[in-house]
Amino acid sequence: MSDTLKETPLHGWHTEHQAIMAPFAGWEMPIRYSQISEEHCAVREAIGLFDVSHMGELWLRGEGALALANRLFTNDVSKGLPDSETSVGRALYGAVLNEDGGILDDVIAYPHSPESVLFCVNASNVTKIREWFSKHVVAPVELVDASGSTGQIAVQGPNAPALLGRIFGAEIQEMKPMRFRAVEFDGAACILATTGYTGERGAEVFVPWGTARSLWEALMDKGSDLGVQPVGLGARDTLRLEKGFCLYGNELNESRTPLEAGLSWTVKFDKGGFLGDGVLLKQRENGVQSKLVAIQMEERGIPRTGYSIHTSEGNGTITSGTFSPLLKQAIAMGYVPSGVNIGDEIQVEIHGKLRSARVAKLPFV
Amino acid sequence: MVIRDDYRYTKDHEWVSLDADVACVGITDYAQEQLGEVVYVELPTVGTSLSEGESFGVVESTKSVSDLYAPMAGEVVEVNSLLIDAPENINTDPYGDGWMIKMRVESGADALLSAVDYAALTT
Numbered sequence: 127m128s129d130t131l132k133e134t135p136l137h138g139w140h141t142e143h144q145a146i147m148a149p150f151a152g153w154e155m156p157i158r159y160s161q162i163s164e165e166h167c168a169v170r171e172a173i174g175l176f177d178v179s180h181m182g183e184l185w186l187r188g189e190g191a192l193a194l195a196n197r198l199f200t201n202d203v204s205k206g207l208p209d210s211e212t213s214v215g216r217a218l219y220g221a222v223l224n225e226d227g228g229i230l231d232d233v234i235a236y237p238h239s240p241e242s243v244l245f246c247v248n249a250s251n252v253t254k255i256r257e258w259f260s261k262h263v264v265a266p267v268e269l270v271d272a273s274g275s276t277g278q279i280a281v282q283g284p285n286a287p288a289l290l291g292r293i294f295g296a297e298i299q300e301m302k303p304m305r306f307r308a309v310e311f312d313g314a315a316c317i318l319a320t321t322g323y324t325g326e327r328g329a330e331v332f333v334p335w336g337t338a339r340s341l342w343e344a345l346m347d348k349g350s351d352l353g354v355q356p357v358g359l360g361a362r363d364t365l366r367l368e369k370g371f372c373l374y375g376n377e378l379n380e381s382r383t384p385l386e387a388g389l390s391w392t393v394k395f396d397k398g399g400f401l402g403d404g405v406l407l408k409q410r411e412n413g414v415q416s417k418l419v420a421i422q423m424e425e426r427g428i429p430r431t432g433y434s435i436h437t438s439e440g441n442g443t444i445t446s447g448t449f450s451p452l453l454k455q456a457i458a459m460g461y462v463p464s465g466v467n468i469g470d471e472i473q474v475e476i477h478g479k480l481r482s483a484r485v486a487k488l489p490f491v
Numbered sequence: 492m493v494i495r496d497d498y499r500y501t502k503d504h505e506w507v508s509l510d511a512d513v514a515c516v517g518i519t520d521y522a523q524e525q526l527g528e529v530v531y532v533e534l535p536t537v538g539t540s541l542s543e544g545e546s547f548g549v550v551e552s553t554k555s556v557s558d559l560y561a562p563m564a565g566e567v568v569e570v571n572s573l574l575i576d577a578p579e580n581i582n583t584d585p586y587g588d589g590w591m592i593k594m595r596v597e598s599g600a601d602a603l604l605s606a607v608d609y610a611a612l613t614t
Binding site: 157161162163360363426427428430449451456477 | 528530533553575
């Protein structure tokens with residue numbers, strides 16, 4: 127099986143550093159280098175480096191790219207075009223929907239110009255989204271899949287801006303969250319976006335495949351006094367769950383809409399229509415039947431994906447759950463009937479027993 | 492990875508230390524390494540009667556949930572309740588402070604593996 131798994135440009139570095147590797151979305155990826163809780167806390171207190179080169183990069187290019195991007199995506203891409211003076215653009219989080227309003231993927235769009243929009247898509251959905259986009263692409267717009275030539279490194283944590291400043295120049299530290307701009311490393315054109323999946327400050331850097339390893343090593347080297355360490359997908363999951371960020375395949379799938387998933391803030395109905403908006407408009411008018419909530423246990427036990435939730439309004443299902451390394455407590459997300467509210471007492475069935483829990487506010491930390 | 496010569500083992504990566512008819516049970520060093528940090532344990536109450544191979548509890552890491560299986564038939568006579576608040580003892584001292592239950596053995600001890608046979612399973 128391992129010979130069919132894809133390898134990122136940092137694969138060699140991971141194995142040289144004794145990472146525990148595992149298959150993830152067709153890639154062999156680092157799960158952890160030390161222990162998950164230690165890596166988790168490094169990101170909350172200092173800096174973590176993540177190899178996220180498995181993520182997909184799809185470009186829409188040519189005249190009309192921006193308008194097409196807006197048809198294929200729930201957020202308003204026109205709001206992100208780079209400022210003419212600073213060349214800093216806005217990264218926009220949102221969803222790509224099917225005609226029924228179901229989520230095909232949650233993605234970030236980076237509108238470089240009206241003729242050039244980059245979408246960062248989940249590794250597990252690259253093929254699906256590429257095929258979906260190509261069904262809708264009409265000349266002169268063209269679709270370019272740069273996933274195989276674009277590496278990606280996430281630099282996350284309170285000390286991340288300082289480290290990024292050392293590598294890319296001090297002005298990087300002034301960038302607000304959810305912005306992007308062109309940068310250079312070692313002569314290679316990169317894109318630095320102040321985005322991430324941890325809730326901490328920092329950036330995700332798109333870097334050419336062949337330059338990814340030297341950038342990673344420079345970040346490790348120049349960040350050693352700032353407490354930098356490599357972080358695997360294990361802690362990436364606990365970090366995102368503490369902040370209540372959705373994971374495609376868990377909270378999001380083709381039978382869920384952004385309104386059910388609590389992502390209505392990423393849906394812009396007033397921008398002139400997009401694929402799947404009909405169902406969403408009806409949901410906005412009539413309300414949703416179920417919704418995603420945060421859950422904190424009051425009894426012992428860790429809720430896990432697929433466990434059932436019992437509420438006075440009806441049953442639901444846990445989508446993600448873990449033991450929070452920071453809170454030292456079990457936390458989870460799940461879908462419940464829409465009549466359930468924050469603070470409500472509910473129960474989760476864990477190992478055959480119903481156990482008390484409460485609907486919590488996000489983020490957990 | 493440590494395998495103690497004086498203990499016996501199961502295919503499910505549990506160890507058994509026999510003292511007359513009382514068996515102390517835990518998970519092996521190999522098992523704790525595979526799991527990573529243990530964050531949660533659920534153990535039976537004293538007096539629970541277990542048949543061989545019956546699930547008697549769970550051990551969970553951040554990413555995984557694993558059942559614990561009775562290595563032999565018998566009755567639970569003592570439970571390591573310190574693990575409830577310090578499950579990390581399973582990582583730091585799997586053959587000592589990380590012990591889980593003691594049971595009065597009724598049958599099944601003959602089927603346990605020797606240290607040598609268990610070592611072969613982990614390579």
